[in-house]
Amino acid sequence: MNMETIRELQAYGYILFTIFLAVILYSYLYHLYRDEKTGTRNYEKYSDIALHDNIDDAPVEAISPLNKEKD
Amino acid sequence: MQAKDALNYDYSVAKCFTYATILFGIIGMLIGVVIAYQMAFPELNYLAGEYGTYSRLRPLHTSGVIFGFLLSGIFASWYYIGQRVLKVSMAESKFLMVIGKLHFWIYMIVILTAVVTLFMGVSTSKEYAELEWPLDIAVVVLWVLWGFSIFGLIGIRREKTLYISMWYFIATFLGVAMLYLFNNMEVPTYFVSGVGKWYHSVSMYAGTNDAMVQWWYGHNAVAFVFTVPIIAMIYYFLPKESGQPVFSYKLSLLSFWGLMFVYLWAGGHHLLYSTVPDWVQTMGSIFSVILILPSWGSAINMLLTMKGEWGQLKANPLIKFMVLASTFYMLSTLEGPIQAIKSVNALAHFTDWIPGHVHDGTLGWVGFMLMAALFHMAPRMYKKELYSKKLMEAQFWLQTTGIVMYFTSMWIAGITQGMMWRATDQFGNLAYSFIDTVTVLIPYYSLRATGGLFYLVGFFMFSYNMYKTISAGKAISSEPQNASPMSA
Ligand code: HEM
Ligand SMILES: [Fe+2]
Numbered sequence: 001m002n003m004e005t006i007r008e009l010q011a012y013g014y015i016l017f018t019i020f021l022a023v024i025l026y027s028y029l030y031h032l033y034r035d036e037k038t039g040t041r042n043y044e045k046y047s048d049i050a051l052h053d054n055i056d057d058a059p060v061e062a063i064s065p066l067n068k069e070k071d
Numbered sequence: 072m073q074a075k076d077a078l079n080y081d082y083s084v085a086k087c088f089t090y091a092t093i094l095f096g097i098i099g100m101l102i103g104v105v106i107a108y109q110m111a112f113p114e115l116n117y118l119a120g121e122y123g124t125y126s127r128l129r130p131l132h133t134s135g136v137i138f139g140f141l142l143s144g145i146f147a148s149w150y151y152i153g154q155r156v157l158k159v160s161m162a163e164s165k166f167l168m169v170i171g172k173l174h175f176w177i178y179m180i181v182i183l184t185a186v187v188t189l190f191m192g193v194s195t196s197k198e199y200a201e202l203e204w205p206l207d208i209a210v211v212v213l214w215v216l217w218g219f220s221i222f223g224l225i226g227i228r229r230e231k232t233l234y235i236s237m238w239y240f241i242a243t244f245l246g247v248a249m250l251y252l253f254n255n256m257e258v259p260t261y262f263v264s265g266v267g268k269w270y271h272s273v274s275m276y277a278g279t280n281d282a283m284v285q286w287w288y289g290h291n292a293v294a295f296v297f298t299v300p301i302i303a304m305i306y307y308f309l310p311k312e313s314g315q316p317v318f319s320y321k322l323s324l325l326s327f328w329g330l331m332f333v334y335l336w337a338g339g340h341h342l343l344y345s346t347v348p349d350w351v352q353t354m355g356s357i358f359s360v361i362l363i364l365p366s367w368g369s370a371i372n373m374l375l376t377m378k379g380e381w382g383q384l385k386a387n388p389l390i391k392f393m394v395l396a397s398t399f400y401m402l403s404t405l406e407g408p409i410q411a412i413k414s415v416n417a418l419a420h421f422t423d424w425i426p427g428h429v430h431d432g433t434l435g436w437v438g439f440m441l442m443a444a445l446f447h448m449a450p451r452m453y454k455k456e457l458y459s460k461k462l463m464e465a466q467f468w469l470q471t472t473g474i475v476m477y478f479t480s481m482w483i484a485g486i487t488q489g490m491m492w493r494a495t496d497q498f499g500n501l502a503y504s505f506i507d508t509v510t511v512l513i514p515y516y517s518l519r520a521t522g523g524l525f526y527l528v529g530f531f532m533f534s535y536n537m538y539k540t541i542s543a544g545k546a547i548s549s550e551p552q553n554a555s556p557m558s559a
Contacts, residue, residue, distance in 0.1 A: 029325060036321075043320045049230055050317075051310060057158070061230065
C-alpha cells in the first residue's frame with residue numbers, strides 16, 4: 001500500500017471514529033433524559049443520597065424490599 | 072437489620088487516616104519549601120550532607136505529598152463518605168473493621184519505609200514511581216485491602232444506588248491498580264543476574280517504550296490520584312456543607328464517563344517533540360484540548376450547585392475553600408490544554424511554567440479540597456465545634472496569597488526561561504548560555520519559595536486548628552445537618 005492510500009484510510013478512520021464517539025456521547029445523554037421522561041428513573045433525586053445520609057435516614061432507594069423502610 | 076437504633080457510623084479508621092494526612096502534609100510540604108529555597112540559595116544544599124541535597128529531597132517531597140498527604144486524605148474521606156452514602160456502618164461488619172485497620176497500619180509502614188529508603192537514596196529513578204520492588208509489592212497489598220474495604224462495604228449497603236462519589240472512588244481504585252502494575256514491572260537485578268543489591272531493580276521496558284509507559288502512568292496518576300478522588304470528595308462535601316443538591320446529577324454522570332474516556336489518551340502531552348511516534352504526540356495533544364470539557368463539566372456543576380446561595384461564601388470559610396478549589400481546578404484544566412498545544416509546549420516544556428501549572432492544581436485544587444474535607448469531617452467525627460473560624464479565614468487568605476505568588480512567579484520565570492533558551496542572534500547562534508537564564512530566574516525562585524512558605528504556614532494553622540478542635544473544641548450535642556459549627 002502506498003503512503004497516499006494509508007493517509008486516505010487514516011482520514012476515513014478518523015472521521016468514522018469521531019462520528020462513532022459523538023453518537024455514543026449523544027445516545028448517553030438521550031438515555032439519561034429519556035429515562036427521566038418515561039419515569040424509569042429520576043436521576044436528580046440521587047443528590048439526596050448525600051444530603052440525607054444519617055444512618056437512620058431512609059435510603060433514597062432501598063436495596064431490597066426486605067430492608068425497605070417507610071418514610 | 073431492624074434494630075439499628077443504637078447503630079452509628081464508625082469513624083475509627085477515618086480518624087487514623089486524618090492524623091496521617093496531617094503528619095505527611097507537614098513532612099511533604101516542609102521538604103517542598105526547603106527544596107524551593109535551595110533553588111534560590113544553592114548553599115542550602117549542603118546543610119545535611121548527602122541527605123540534604125536537592126536530588127535526595129525532591130522525590131521525598133513528591134512522594135510525601137502525593138502518597139503520604141494526598142492518599143491518606145483520600146482514604147480518610149473514603150472511610151467517612153463511603154459509610155454515609157451507602158448508609159451502612161463499618162461497625163456492622165467485624166471483617167471490614169479488621170480490613171480497615173490492617174489497611175491503615177500497612178499503609179503507615181509502607182509510607183514510613185518509603186521515607187527512610189528515599190532518604191537513603193534507594194530509588195528506581197522513575198518519576199512518581201521511585202519505590203523499589205519490595206515496597207511496590209507492599210503497595211499492591213495495601214491497595215488490595217482498600218479494594219476489599221470498598222467492595223465489602225458496597226456488598227452490605229442499604230442504599231441501592233451508588234452515589235456519584237462512589238463511582239469516582241471505584242474509578243480511583245481500578246485506575247491506579249492498572250497504572251501501578253504496568254508501570255512498576257521491573258526486573259530485580261540481583262536475582263536475575265547477581266548484579267546490585269537485593270532490592271535493586273531496573274524497568275522491564277527500555278528507551279522510548281519506557282518513556283511511553285512512564286508517562287501513561289505519570290499522566291494518569293494526575294487523573295486518578297489528583298483529580299478523580301478529589302471530585303469524589305467535592306461531590307459529597309460541597310452539597311453536604313451547603314445543604315444544596317448537586318446542580319445537575321445527570322451532568323455529573325456525563326462528566327464522569329467523559330473524564331474516564333478522555334483522560335487515558337492525553338498522556339502523550341508529556342512527550343511532545345520526543346522520540347515517541349508522531350501520532351502519539353498528536354493524539355495526546357488533541358485529547359488534552361478535549362479534556363477541558365469533562366473537567367469543566369464537574370467544576371461548573373459544583374459552582375452552579377451554589378447558585379443563589381453565594382451568601383454562604385461569605386459566611387462559611389469551608390464553602391470558600393471548596394469554591395476556590397473548584398476554581399483552581401478550572402484554572403489548571405484550562406492551563407493544561409494550552410500547554411499541550413504543540414507550539415506552546417515547545418516553549419513551555421522543561422521550564423518552570425510546568426511546576427507552576429502543577430501547583431495551581433495541587434495546592435489550589437487538591438490541597439484546599441483535602442483541608443476542607445478534614446474540616447468538615449472533624450465536628451462529625453469528634454462531636455466538637457471547629458476551634459476557630461478566624462484562624463480558618465486567616466489561613467485561607469495566607470494560602471491563597473501563597474498560591475498566587477507561586478504560579479505567577481513560575482509563569483514569568485518559565486516563559487522567560489523558554490524565550491531565552493530559544494533566542495538566537497542574527498547568525499543563528501544561541502543568544503544566551505544556560506547560566507544567563509539562571510541568573511535572571513533567581514528572584515522568581517525566591518518569590519516562589521516564599522509563596523510556598525506561606526502555604527506551609529497556612530498548613531500549620533490548619534493543623535493547629537484541627538488539633539485544638541479535637542482536644543479542646545466545644546462539644547456539640549447533635550450532628551450538624553449542613554454548615555459545620557465553628558467557634559469565632
Ligand atoms: C485538562 C487537564 C490537564 C491537561 C490537559 C494537562 C496538561 C499538562 C501538560 C501539557 C503538562 C506539561 C508536560 C511537559 O511539557 O512537561 C502537564 C504537567 C503536569 N500536570 Fe497537568 N494538565 C491538566 C490538569 C492537571 C491537574 C488538574 C493537575 C493537578 C492537580 C495536573 C498536574 C500536572 C503535573 C503534576 C505535571 C508535571 C508532570 C512532570 O513533568 O513531572 N495537571 N500537564
Ligand atoms: Fe498530563
